[in-house]
Amino acid sequence: MVLDRQIKAFSLVIGIDEYQSPEVPRLRRCASDADIIYDYILDTFGPENAGNILILKNGNATRRAILSAFRSHLIDNEDIKAEDSVIVYFAGHGIRTAPPTDWVTGDRKIEALCPSDEGILDPETGEVVRCIPDITIHKLLQQVSLKNQNITVIFDCCHSGGGTRDIFDDHYAIFRSRDLEPKLDEAPFPPIDRDIWSLPDPPQLKKTQDFLLDTLFAACRPLEKAKDGYFTHHLIMDILRPRDKRGVATTLSDLEVLVSPLTGQNPVFRGPPNKLLFRNSSIDVTRKSFSVRKLSDGSIRVEAGRIHGIGVGDIFKLPDGRTLKVETSNIFASTLKDTLGSTTQIPDGTKVIATPSLVDAKVSAFLSDELKNSIPPRSSTLSFEAVADYEEATVAISRGQDDTVEVELRDALFQGICSRTSFDWSHFKDNIPGLLESIAVFRLQLARQSVTSDLALLTQDQREMAEPRHLWSDVNVSLYRIEKRLFFYTPKEPVSNLFQQNVAHLKHPEGSEYEYGICIQNKGKMTLFFYVFYCNPADFSIDDWNPVKHLEVPPGQRATIGYGSAGGQPFTFDLDKPENMKSESGFLKIFAASQPVNGMESFVVPAVGASSEEFRRIRQVDVAKKDEWGTWTGIITVTPT
Structure with a gap:
């Protein structure tokens, strides 16, 4: 499936099998994986993007060449526009190594990528060539984000430490990691890295908790190893190409279901779950969206359970309007049954929309005289009921003097903490029921915990006693x-x-x-x-x-x-x-x-x-x-x- 030809793909593709240092074992499939990515980008965005792809393989993927490519091909490239797609791909060795002395980490380790010349002496400086730490990559991508925030990063490498030499085969590594070596891992990082670290954060990151990357695909979790030749081939050849041929758009949440893990290797997909891959658009969903998988026994499984607020009896809606009911639910997943007993096939990856019950979060609403006609007295829905007595209410709503809707939260959960808030009258003058439903959803999510679903009615001391x-x-x-x-x-x-x-x-x-x-x-x-x-x-x-x-x-x-x-x-x-x-x-x-x-x-x-x-x-x-x-x-x- 070729995307809109007006969208260009600017890509830095790196694949390293051959490492120059004898301390770093060779790999077999990283260069060919880089070719798979190169071909996929051209097929997806069109062959006219060939000049927008810089590919570095083996001896060309030195530390200096990689950092220089970030600057010349991405950061300083005036052809990159906000609507384009930026793709950074790396296949090679990854390592968890010691951080600089002034760097705070949880376990005194950082993740890093290994360039092809890691471990040899730099001919210009005479110093040992170091790996490229994650903060260096992070800072470089921040500079790219000043012009384009549609950035996809794909790392097919190992981010875990530990040796694997006992499973080498003819001096080739089965996993894309290397041993920790004092020569390689205790040398200081060069001045160029410290110059990059000192670059100011982009303005859009100053006041936000958003991490930089828009989309990240990683072959494994930070403490796991990545098997040589698995992740990229499986992602592109088994998942994305077949879906593209069928004209099916793919989101990150789709990949979480469709990409199969290996023993000890669990791929990671991070970013907006409903964002379309490589694009600046998302699938709009008004409820919570999950993907289903058909099991060998014929049952339908969805990776949504009690930790997501899903329980037995809750309903999931299919795109064609049919509904699936939760038959069994554990902490992390549920099994579903078609409520009409239909035998129509439901393909793996089909999106279903969760509609969890709000019964446990129902609010009792007292409305001021001016708002009493907003909902009928004593009316009741799944999320709220109107009450005539203020003392019975868990929420009281009135109109303020400054064209506001005043909300008083009377639950024990909020008392003495945050019992009042207000909104512009124009937002809710014709939709008080919508406001009450929003309060019920918020109350349900905030109260969710493993022992009792009605945490909002408990005092702080009672909440502590309720949890084991x-x-x-x-x-x-x-x-x-x-x-x-x-x-x-x-x-x-x-x-x-x-x-x-x-x-x-x-x-x-x-x-x-x-x-x-x-x-x-x-x-x-x-x-x-x-x-x-x-x-x-x-x-x-x-x-x-x-x-x-x-x-x-x-x-x-x-x-x-x-x-x-x-x-x-x-x-x-x-x-x-x-x-x-x-x-x-x-x-x-x-x-x-x-x-x-x-x-x-x-x-x-x-x-x-x-x-x-x-x-x-x-x-x-x-x-x-x-x-x-x-x-x-x-x-x-x-x-x-």
Whole structure:
């Protein structure tokens, strides 16, 4: 399927089988994988794009050549327009190596790509040629994003450490990783890297928690090995080419279902789940979208379970209007049954839209006299019911004096934290039921945890008692003031966790702009995967704050968000109208699971309207043990001084 010919593809394609240093084993299929990508780009975007593709293979893919190509072919290329597609592909060795001394990481390791001349002496400087660390690639891509943010990065390499020489075959590596070598991994990074690290962040990243990459395909998780010759061939030849021939558009969420993992190698796809590959457009969905897979026993499986808010009896809708009902549900997945008993075939990868029940989150709404006709008295839906007695209400809605809709949240969950917000009257004057449904959805998502679905009705002490303590007893969550030292953000000295008994009170002098970061430490004995979301009661939105798709934290290690080598941008907590407000608060919910969970982006809820306040932020953490998961809740309040 050839895309719109007005869209050009500017690509840097790198494939390395032959390494010059005897310390780095050779590979067999990286150069041919680079050819597969080259051919696919031409077939997809048209042969006229041949001049827009720079391909570096084997001896041509030196460290200096790769960094130079980023600058000349992408960053300084005036032909690249905002609507074009930028593709960066690397196939070769990947390594986890020691970071610079001033670089904060959870386990004192960073991921890096190995150029073809890694380990030999640079003829110009006489120094050992180093690998290319992830922060160098990240900073270079940031510069590309100044002109184009439709960037797809494909890494078919290993991002894990550890030796594999016991499984070499005739001096060729089966996995795209190499051993740690003092000669290669303890030498300092060259000055050119420090110059790149010091480049300023693009303006669009200053005030956002979005990580740079629009779309990332990776052959495996950070701690896994990538088998030589598997990922690229499977992705292009088995998945994308057949779908293109059928004229079927593909999104990242499709790839999560269709690309098969190997034992010890789980491919990673990160980016907007409904974005069409290589394009600036997305499939519009109003509900939560998942892809189905037909199992060998004939049952239909969807990777959506209790951690996604899906339970037995919930309904999924097919594109043709048919519905599938959840028969069984576990934490991570569900089996579905056609409600009409149809035998019509449902192909793998078919999109289904989840419509989870809102019964557990139903709100009781008291409306002021002016709004009583907005919904009939004592009317009831799945998400709300109207009540005549203010004392019975969990939500009270009235019209304000300044053409606003005033919302009072009367649940115990919100009392004393964030009980009032308001919206422009024009947004909801004819849609009070829509506002109530949005409140119910927000309440359902915020309250979701493993023991009781009605967390919103519990006090803080009751919530802590409801969750089995062991689910988070081995996890620490810290909030730090951070500052930039040299090239990287680190906790401000003296280092102090701002959470005290799950509450952080942040005092901001007028005109100040403090920056913050989160540290999640796994003190347990099993690897955990974390998913971080910001729940904003001001506009009932839930935003994705994950710096990576699956924040994997092995036992005894930590992950940082907002600082460190892979934590994205710092957080800022600003009052929208400090002259009219005494404080702000909000919720941060962090799920944890014992295995990666696809589809967690379904937790995101868009804002229901333009809020008259910018809100605050709270924090909530989930920790999984085997087949369990739970939540920890903290509160952040910002007060101007």
